[in-house]
Structures are given as C-alpha cells and as structure tokens.
Amino acid sequence: MKKTIRFAAGVAALAMTTAACGTSEVSEADAGTPASTPTSAGDECADVTAEEGPVSVTDDLGRTVELDQPAERVVVLEWQQVEDVLTLCLTPVGVADIEGYSTWVSAEELPEGVTDVGLRGEPNLDAVFSADPDLVITEVYAEDDPVLKKLEKYDVPVLATIGADASGPIEKMKDTFTTIAEATGRTERAEAVLEEFDTALAEGKEAMADADLPTTDFVYFDGWIDGGNVAIRPFGQGSLVGDLGEELGLTNVWSGEVDEFYGLGQTDIEGMTEVGDAYLLHTGTQDPSGDDVFAELAESRVWRQLPAVQDDRFLAFPEGIWTFGGPRSSMQVIDAYVDVLAG
Known part of the structure; x- marks a missing residue:
C-alpha cells in the first residue's frame, strides 16, 4: 500500500494510488445500517470528553467548516486522519479501506463495527452517507480534488486536510492533528498527546x-x-x-x-x-x-x-x-x- 509520486512537466503533481487493497464495493448491510457512535476504549481515553458549543474550523483549503457542536459521528477517508481521530479518543463511524489500515497502521487499532466505505481516493459515497456522519474528513492536494467536489454535493460538512508538506513535515503532522481535534472538540486531548510526542x-x-x-x-x-x-x-x-x-x-x-x-x-x-x-x-x-x-x-x-x-x-x-x-x-x-x- 503505497503513496505514489509522479512528476508532471513543469509541476510536481501528486497522485494518490492504492495497490490491490480494499474495495469501493460495500455490502448492503454495511451501507444501509449506520453504526452507533462509538468511542475509543482504553484507560487513557476513559476521562476524555469533547468540549461543548459551536465549532468553527478553517481547513487546509481555507474553507470555513461550521458545526453546531463538535463532530461525533465522523467518516474518515485517509489513514493518517483515521489514526488521529482514534488518538483523540473518538472512533469513526466509517473508514476507507479498513483492511489496508489494519495491515499498515498499528499505532491505533480500529475497533470492530466501523463501516468500510470503500477505497481511499475512491470512496463509496452511498456507504459514506449511510453511516450518517456529522463530519467527513478527507485528504486533498488541490481545490479541484474530484472526491471533495463529490462530497460537497451532500448536506454534510467536509473537512479538507492536506496530509503533508515537505517544507515542514513534523509541524504539518501536528497541525493536521490539531485541526481534527478542533473539529471534534478535543483540543485538550491533542495538547496532551503532542506533549508526549515532544517528550x-x-x-x-x-x-x-x-x-x-x-x-x-x-x-x-x-x-x-x-x-x-x-x-x-x-x-x-x-x-x-x-x-x-x-x-x-x-x-x-x-x-x-x-x-x-x-x-x-x-x-x-x-x-x-x-x-x-x-x-x-x-x-x-x-x-x-x-x-x-x-x-x-x-x-x-x-x-x-x-x-x-x-x-x-x-x-x-x-x-x-x-x-x-x-x-x-x-x-x-x-x-x-x-x-x-x-x-
């Protein structure tokens, strides 16, 4: 499962591909039955709660995402952001390519019962919105990202994150984590985790x-x-x-x-x-x-x-x-x- 980089004439263009893992096909049972709103287990998450009140977050494309309350039912379409949501002590209701995530990412285990919503970069939109999310988190590299354009046609807020920046990868990793924490009302948890990272x-x-x-x-x-x-x-x-x-x-x-x-x-x-x-x-x-x-x-x-x-x-x-x-x-x-x- 690799992130593949191709260089186009005059511009370094990034293309995200998947390698024979996961599927955009989702069973009727998964697509038609929204999961409950679970939270991550474990002692460190036992006392973690979301802040209350309206949320206003500026995403990586400069779009303002407005929520009446911090997001609780989140669908996530890229693995870094899946990991981040789990680290923040919130289990997403939908994830792209669960099998691939379980193979390549061990930092945070994905609990059972999460809906598989298809491929990273090519999600099954019926599965995404059948999970009844109050926020979808996706990864983009341009304002005309085709997946983002499709997601924006639905009446659900979408948080667009740029997963990396070679001019400052560590700070970008932290910024993405912090932005997701703001959208889910878990900034105190994020601060504690980033202190652990610095230590x-x-x-x-x-x-x-x-x-x-x-x-x-x-x-x-x-x-x-x-x-x-x-x-x-x-x-x-x-x-x-x-x-x-x-x-x-x-x-x-x-x-x-x-x-x-x-x-x-x-x-x-x-x-x-x-x-x-x-x-x-x-x-x-x-x-x-x-x-x-x-x-x-x-x-x-x-x-x-x-x-x-x-x-x-x-x-x-x-x-x-x-x-x-x-x-x-x-x-x-x-x-x-x-x-x-x-x-």
Missing part, C-alpha cells in the same frame, strides 16, 4: 547521542517491483521519517529530487550507490498484494556490494509503522530509530 523526541535524541554509531548517515526507503525491475523510493529531505531522523541527530543523505508534499524520491538499485556508507533503513511491513522487493534486492550484485549491506547495516523497522501517520505513528518511528540503531 519522546527529546528522549530519543538523548538516546541517539549516547549511541556509538559508526556513522550518523542514513537513508530510509521502501520499494516495489515495477515491470520486473526494482523501484526504490527514498524518503528524502522533507519526508516525515527523514526529518524525524534528523531531529534525533542523524543525517539524511538522500539528495535527489523529491515531491513537494511527502519528500519522496525515486531511484533504482544503481542509484543507491550514491549514498556512501550510510545506514540503509526500510519498512518492515510486507505488502500482502505485492512482490518481495527485498528478495529481489538480494539477487543484485550491485546491491550486495553496498557498504551498508556488506557491514550488516541494512536494517528493517518493525512491522506496522505507518510512515505517513500522526503523532502516535511518529512516536513509533522515533522508537524504531532508537531500537534499530542504538538498542
């Missing part, structure tokens, strides 16, 4: 400073098989994972072209020879619908000669860390850096 980052930086690493250089990447060839996607400058690593005192040495939202690049096996002695770090989650890209890498003589591969510094993060997530996924990223490199 985790400070502690991780201290742990990394105490580690005796042969180099602080690194490149984090994922990849897939494209037409029989290995396509490698480095997380460069402006990526959330890359910037978290640098905040910990590491140096992200990928210097190739990246997109304006996620800081993602593209290269092949030969391109990785440019990173010198850097650690090579990668996702530990295996796409259930994809090929084993790492088995393919092992067959490459060029890959086997890379310094990190020869020195056993080609290392995997734990499974289930969503590299495009919110504060809780970001804390998992911090823990992974420390455990993998300094543990």
Whole structure:
C-alpha cells in the first residue's frame, strides 16, 4: 500500500494510488445500517470528553467548516486522519479501506463495527452517507480534488486536510492533528498527546547521542517491483521519517529530487550507490498484494556490494509503522530509530 509520486512537466503533481487493497464495493448491510457512535476504549481515553458549543474550523483549503457542536459521528477517508481521530479518543463511524489500515497502521487499532466505505481516493459515497456522519474528513492536494467536489454535493460538512508538506513535515503532522481535534472538540486531548510526542523526541535524541554509531548517515526507503525491475523510493529531505531522523541527530543523505508534499524520491538499485556508507533503513511491513522487493534486492550484485549491506547495516523497522501517520505513528518511528540503531 503505497503513496505514489509522479512528476508532471513543469509541476510536481501528486497522485494518490492504492495497490490491490480494499474495495469501493460495500455490502448492503454495511451501507444501509449506520453504526452507533462509538468511542475509543482504553484507560487513557476513559476521562476524555469533547468540549461543548459551536465549532468553527478553517481547513487546509481555507474553507470555513461550521458545526453546531463538535463532530461525533465522523467518516474518515485517509489513514493518517483515521489514526488521529482514534488518538483523540473518538472512533469513526466509517473508514476507507479498513483492511489496508489494519495491515499498515498499528499505532491505533480500529475497533470492530466501523463501516468500510470503500477505497481511499475512491470512496463509496452511498456507504459514506449511510453511516450518517456529522463530519467527513478527507485528504486533498488541490481545490479541484474530484472526491471533495463529490462530497460537497451532500448536506454534510467536509473537512479538507492536506496530509503533508515537505517544507515542514513534523509541524504539518501536528497541525493536521490539531485541526481534527478542533473539529471534534478535543483540543485538550491533542495538547496532551503532542506533549508526549515532544517528550519522546527529546528522549530519543538523548538516546541517539549516547549511541556509538559508526556513522550518523542514513537513508530510509521502501520499494516495489515495477515491470520486473526494482523501484526504490527514498524518503528524502522533507519526508516525515527523514526529518524525524534528523531531529534525533542523524543525517539524511538522500539528495535527489523529491515531491513537494511527502519528500519522496525515486531511484533504482544503481542509484543507491550514491549514498556512501550510510545506514540503509526500510519498512518492515510486507505488502500482502505485492512482490518481495527485498528478495529481489538480494539477487543484485550491485546491491550486495553496498557498504551498508556488506557491514550488516541494512536494517528493517518493525512491522506496522505507518510512515505517513500522526503523532502516535511518529512516536513509533522515533522508537524504531532508537531500537534499530542504538538498542
């Protein structure tokens, strides 16, 4: 399940695609029976309640979203925002691609009973509005986003969020979380979680400073098989994972072209020879619908000669860390850096 970046002539254009996970088909039972309004379980959510009163939120397209009360019945169409809603101690009534979320995101578990509303980027609108939401949260990258245009035809408020910004990915992650907290009346909860994140980052930086690493250089990447060839996607400058690593005192040495939202690049096996002695770090989650890209890498003589591969510094993060997530996924990223490199 990958976010794919394509560069168009003259403009870095972002296209969000899904890879053989989920469906836009929804059963009649799911589409016709709205779920109750659940809340997340767990001790930390036991005392979390929503503020009361009217809500006015400016979303990432500059649109004003007005609610008589904080949103309680929320449908969410992208995984980062699903995670954020759960972290805020509110369970959405509808989510896009539940199966994919459960595969790729472990920071917040989605409770049973949530309606699957189809694909990310191509939701089933009948399922979305049969869930009887008082707010739909979607992810966009332009005002003419086709999904947003369809959603706006219905008499339900829509909060449009831009999930990432390579000019400041950590702050953007926090801003998205805070905006959702405002819409759901859970700003106090958001402040507490962001304090936890800042503490985790400070502690991780201290742990990394105490580690005796042969180099602080690194490149984090994922990849897939494209037409029989290995396509490698480095997380460069402006990526959330890359910037978290640098905040910990590491140096992200990928210097190739990246997109304006996620800081993602593209290269092949030969391109990785440019990173010198850097650690090579990668996702530990295996796409259930994809090929084993790492088995393919092992067959490459060029890959086997890379310094990190020869020195056993080609290392995997734990499974289930969503590299495009919110504060809780970001804390998992911090823990992974420390455990993998300094543990």
